[in-house]
Amino acid sequence: MKDTTLNSAVIREVRPWGGDLSDVTVVDGHISAVTPHNPAAAHGGETVVEGRGRLLLPSFSDVHVHLDSTRLGLPFREHTGAPGVWGMMMNDRNNWRNAETPIGERVETALRMMIERGTTRVRSYAQVDVDCGLERFEAVAAARETHKDRAEVKIIAFPQAGLLLEKGSAELLEEALKAGADVVGGIDPCSLDRDPVRHLDLVFGLAEKYQLPIDIHLHEPGELGLFSADLIAERTRALGMQGNVTISHGYPLWGVSEARTRALIETWAELDISTATVAPGTGHHPPLAQLVEAGVRVGLGEDGQRDYWSPYGNADMLARTWQLAFVNGFRADELIEHAVAVATMGGASILDRSTPRLRSVADRPGTQVSDVASFVLVAGDSVAAAVMDKPEDRTVLHRGRVVADQLELV
Template identity: 85%
Template sequence: MPTTLIRNVRPWGGEPSDVTVAGETIAAVTAHEPGSAVVPAEGTTVVEGRGRLLLPSFSDVHVHLDSTRLGLPFREHTGAPGVWGMMLNDRNNWRHAEACIDERVETTLRMMIERGTTRVRSYAQVDVDCGLERFEAVAAARETHRGRADVQIIAFPQAGLLLEDGSAAMLEEALKAGADVVGGIDPCSLDRDPVRHLDIVFGLAEKYQLPVDIHLHEPGELGHFSASLIAERTRALGMQGLVTISHGYPLWSVSEAHTRSLIETWAELDISTATVAPAGPHQLPLARLAEAGVRVGLGEDGQRDYWSPYGNADMLDRTWQLAFANGFRADELIGHAAAVATMGGAAILDRSLPRLRSAADRPGTQVSDVASFILVPGDSVAAAVMDRPADRTVLHRGRVVADQLALV
């Protein structure tokens, strides 16, 4: 079994430590003794921490690798308002980029790994226009970087399931081809038939024994209606712990009674949520969600694509955005943003991992934890989030996969 010694690091900003990794997991965390003459066992790989922070690697649980333009010339934004208008803009342009879809997806996933993300859940659009082409590009990039990151693929009906003949059949084809998650989107406002839409999504999830991830942009009472239907199916099918509602920002601005009921229901059914730290007033009540045991993860969404000019493959940057958008100033809350961006998302991808239980919870660097880390300089976790330094070393399952923003 390969052994790695990560010397002189500060787990979550704590005391200087030496971390021994056996295989893919942490075997020991011991106090670092400056100037000690301890000689690692023969065959041990030594990673010099240089006093840097040791954090769990990032988990991007809401990214659209199949629509990226990172690495290509910047282009004017041409999207129309609304989900359908933006979808049509993407549909009219994605084939005509300066590089093919396979190259663009691989480039973006590589950049994410180089910056510290080794856990990924990516959408792959499937519809009657693109067929499985975009799904296959994401699957190919996953294979290219199989030893550097764990990647789940969501078969995602961005154009809905009922507006174009053959959409539901194409979604099922992606599941047969190896997609890991069944996607859905705005069952009321886009498809205008929430019962049929959710019957298809949950029916396929039950048939193929897969989890569900539903985009929900619907506002106010309409959004709560869709969320209640999703919860109803989760309970009826015994899919506790297998459902994620992504976005869902307007859900938290209706009333205190709605917020309290939603938190209680999601905690009971282990329905998780993913945010991309949007601008504006619709922010998730992160501390309350953690205290209730609701799993919350972070993602970068589109990456400088035909939907938006934002996104740079850097989850440390998106962690800063999460803290900024929520008005966090206290070190503990900024650290909580980092916990959401790392182990919060990891607990969505792997439900055997514990949920964050408070804003002070800092899992992921103890004995028996999987050894997927990012090493960054900083006086504290909050300082690293504010500074977003380029000096980074990335480990995935016990092995160094990137250093100084380049693959190893």
């Protein structure tokens, strides 16, 4: 397909969210019309993208990925990580420099593979600590620049090793923000740094100073995790940061009791605290239907991809959507389609708070007039069938422009 910047384009013969055959007109990166497919229609001055009867879905939004922690494209390596966050982090620290290719090349490869498979919205962590300094952040920033016309990438400056355990960690986090990071990261304020007040004061203080949102990894179990979540909510309310805080992972929060689950959902809905899941294979899972029906923004991500933490991950958010549906026990088509909505526009609403959040399992946004024209065209009898089969016949558009076709950049 011709790689041309589109002011005006028509995507012919597609089925938005598996519906009727349609022609979708795009002007300046947004949908201007969706009309019944007309095989005889002439499109003289417009660029034409042939849908061939494929599904038209919003492009994927990976809102929890570690682009700086990947071995995609490299030989498979046995897993050597020790249990626990600190043990896994040290395994990564001891090995990330010794890979067969430099960190910049690995990051670019992972982002390219994600785009080729249909992801054009990304929120990536970039680890900053006393071991790597800003080297990993700079690698993610360079890949973002390389693919700036193919995907929207936001970078989270992420203190994987905590902020208090190693001298200079907080200063490095601030250096990354000065260098252009988009989000302030935090992690396990109780179990890792063992001082939630100081940890959260640093994270929220930097967010307030630089007027940036926050994303906090929370692996802490049960009541301890709920305690941290309560402290995060208190600061969100006190500092007027509604709509600017994401709690990622947080799986043990959902296994304490039904009453605590209801209270947590109500608080997050009130303060517009969003959450990102990676559909883990073990433990508890966020109650997707309850969250979206309450108005909580929920997104999906791939986490690390074939890295020093885990051998899982393949840059394909359609495969991760299958995993999201599977671990939640979804069988009905409507629920499997809901998993796609979470993986696409659910995450988009976290990246851009002006994007409407999902409000029910029946919401199918992203393909209406005035929506941003970022899509993946994928073969399939239905949306649920595409999730099950994960076909490779895909065309990816970012803001009305074809950026990948048949799993290759154009």
